[in-house]
Amino acid sequence: MNESHSVLEIKTVLNPPVKLNFVDYVECPICHIEIDIKDEIIDDKSFVRCNDCNHTIHFVVINI
Numbered sequence: 001m002n003e004s005h006s007v008l009e010i011k012t013v014l015n016p017p018v019k020l021n022f023v024d025y026v027e028c029p030i031c032h033i034e035i036d037i038k039d040e041i042i043d044d045k046s047f048v049r050c051n052d053c054n055h056t057i058h059f060v061v062i063n064i
Contacts, residue, residue, distance in 0.1 A: 011062045042061060
């Protein structure tokens with residue numbers, strides 16, 4: 001089975017790590033399941049994995 005992954009950019013004026021207290025979930029782009037990320041602390045090494053299809057979403061923090 002091939003592993004799938006995607007990148008989600010988090011654009012912010014804050015320096016990483018950032019707390020995602022403005023987002024409750026991200027949607028898996030493969031199976032459209034909601035993945036809970038409320039109050040997660042995110043940096044450039046953070047990721048979440050969908051429990052349904054094992055798709056991995058990597059976070060990239062971009063300062064604006």
